Amino acid sequence: MPAKNDPPDLIKRVRRGEHAAASRALSLVVNEDAVADVLAKDFFKCSGVAQKLGVCGPPGAGKSTLLGRLIARYRAEKIKVGALMVDPSSSVSGGAFLGDRLRVMEHATDPGVFMRSLASRGMIGGLTHAIFGAIHVLEALGCRKILVETVGTGQDEVDIASVVDTVLCVTTPAMGDEIQAMKAGAMEIGDIFVVNKADLSGADRAVSALRGALGLGRSAGQEPQAWGPPVVATSASSGEGVAELAEGVEAHWRYLKDSGEGRARLKKQHAAELRFWMQRRMIQAALDRVSDKNLEDLLALRTDPASLGRKLMRAR
Amino acid sequence: MVRGEPIRVLIAKPGLDGHDRGAKVIVRALRDAGYEVIYTGIRQTPEMIAAAALQEDVAAVGLSLLSGAHMTLFPEVVKRLRKAGLKDVLVFGGGIIPEEDVSALKKAGVRAVFGPGTPLQSIVEYLNENLKVAR
Numbered sequence: 158m159p160a161k162n163d164p165p166d167l168i169k170r171v172r173r174g175e176h177a178a179a180s181r182a183l184s185l186v187v188n189e190d191a192v193a194d195v196l197a198k199d200f201f202k203c204s205g206v207a208q209k210l211g212v213c214g215p216p217g218a219g220k221s222t223l224l225g226r227l228i229a230r231y232r233a234e235k236i237k238v239g240a241l242m243v244d245p246s247s248s249v250s251g252g253a254f255l256g257d258r259l260r261v262m263e264h265a266t267d268p269g270v271f272m273r274s275l276a277s278r279g280m281i282g283g284l285t286h287a288i289f290g291a292i293h294v295l296e297a298l299g300c301r302k303i304l305v306e307t308v309g310t311g312q313d314e315v316d317i318a319s320v321v322d323t324v325l326c327v328t329t330p331a332m333g334d335e336i337q338a339m340k341a342g343a344m345e346i347g348d349i350f351v352v353n354k355a356d357l358s359g360a361d362r363a364v365s366a367l368r369g370a371l372g373l374g375r376s377a378g379q380e381p382q383a384w385g386p387p388v389v390a391t392s393a394s395s396g397e398g399v400a401e402l403a404e405g406v407e408a409h410w411r412y413l414k415d416s417g418e419g420r421a422r423l424k425k426q427h428a429a430e431l432r433f434w435m436q437r438r439m440i441q442a443a444l445d446r447v448s449d450k451n452l453e454d455l456l457a458l459r460t461d462p463a464s465l466g467r468k469l470m471r472a473r
Numbered sequence: 474m475v476r477g478e479p480i481r482v483l484i485a486k487p488g489l490d491g492h493d494r495g496a497k498v499i500v501r502a503l504r505d506a507g508y509e510v511i512y513t514g515i516r517q518t519p520e521m522i523a524a525a526a527l528q529e530d531v532a533a534v535g536l537s538l539l540s541g542a543h544m545t546l547f548p549e550v551v552k553r554l555r556k557a558g559l560k561d562v563l564v565f566g567g568g569i570i571p572e573e574d575v576s577a578l579k580k581a582g583v584r585a586v587f588g589p590g591t592p593l594q595s596i597v598e599y600l601n602e603n604l605k606v607a608r
């Protein structure tokens with residue numbers, strides 16, 4: 158039997174659809190293990206086939222419950238689904254409370270669904286450094302819809318719009334006032350807006366407030382956008398509105414494929430992933446080369462930070 | 474990379490009782506001790522717990538049970554985990570478990586049993602000791 162982390166064996170098994178292998182591969186990729194690059198080299202070949210959906214919004218909006226509903230719809234059509242659910246790591250302990258599975262456990266034993274909880278591990282903005290690599294594992298596993306749940310929009314280091322193809326922004330009627338506040342970040346990146354908990358009062362008002370805010374973004378005389386983000390009211394707990402939401406998601410996917418936008422987005426995603434990789438590896442490598450002697454040299458004024466920095470960046 | 478990545482632990486509640494305050498207290502204590510804790514919620518079947526443990530690639534599974542069905546459910550979870558190929562996953566349990574059941578549970582593969590009133594710190598310390606070496 159090959160070793161547990163043997164890359165060729167893992168790759169073969171992931172591509173065969175084995176969940177155990179995908180799970181192990183995900184850990185190696187997320188932990189930036191020595192063999193992660195070998196795995197990623199192969200898995201990347203599968204990129205761009207699946208529709209990647211970002212589900213973002215504040216805690217408690219119903220993202221995970223909605224995720225469960227969308228998964229159920231895809232499963233009814235026998236589509237293999239992957240889900241990555243990101244929660245923040247504690248900045249104090251480095252640990253994390255990953256509780257999104259609570260709402261999707263009905264799919265736990267479905268062999269056509271693979272779900273993984275991820276901690277942000279120090280990255281601000283609701284995503285994790287390993288998000289691209291994690292997505293590629295699910296692509297290689299054969300998932301054709303990949304859902305990424307995240308709090309917020311990740312705008313600080315990389316925004317969710319440079320990670321996925323279709324961004325769902327989820328709010329609730331109770332967050333009516335926050336709609337104004339969110340316009341700066343989310344209004345620009347949302348492809349579909351969801352007012353969840355439509356069973357609560359104020360849903361209609363929230364929907365029209367959102368539509369109004371979205372309309373404001375377009376000034377008179379401007380060309381009509383090829384894709385006007387729809388606003389959908391859902392009740393994830395009862396399932397109402399989920400069909401309409403799923404149709405919106407499909408319509409966006411068709412739009413991406415039929416227009417040049419899909420290709421442009423994929424290119425943007427690859428650019429973000431490349432930038433990430435370079436930042437993580439090159440800067441970290443240079444930082445690791447900083448020695449106590451370097452600092453002593455600075456103290457003794459034998460060199461200066463810029464000269465030293467340039468030298469350390471050039472070193473191999 | 475030689476950085477110490479957080480160790481992942483799954484906390485689950487098999488069986489029918491719907492009280493998960495105790496389980497959530499453990500989840501928080503482990504998070505505060507630096508673990509990444511996946512919480513699956515109440516009324517989980519052993520199959521669901523094993524599938525979640527497999528997909529989450531956890532080092533340990535903690536089971537909390539108040540309903541008294543631990544003698545059937547805990548060993549069943551161990552069996553399902555092993556069947557799923559998770560040979561090294563450490564299984565521990567807590568809840569209202571009488572002293573006289575402990576040795577039978579250990580024989581069935583539950584490595585540690587924490588009775589009512591166990592200080593959280595001893596659970597954390599147990600995992601600290603036993604998971605570091607397992608890795």
Ligand SMILES: Nc1nc2c(ncn2[C@@H]2O[C@H](COP(=O)(O)OP(=O)(O)O)[C@@H](O)[C@H]2O)c(=O)[nH]1
Pocket residue numbers: 214215216217218219220221222223257260353354355356357391392393394395
């Ligand atoms: N009334 C109502 N409650 C909902 C709805 N969707 C989710 N919830 C509840 O909102 C809470 C948070 O849901 P969750 O999916 O975990 O939200 P998340 O933090 O955004 O992932 C849970 O108690 C859900 O049962 C809905 O459509 N209507």
Ligand SMILES: [Mg+2]
Pocket residue numbers: 220221222256257306
């Ligand atoms: Mg959630």
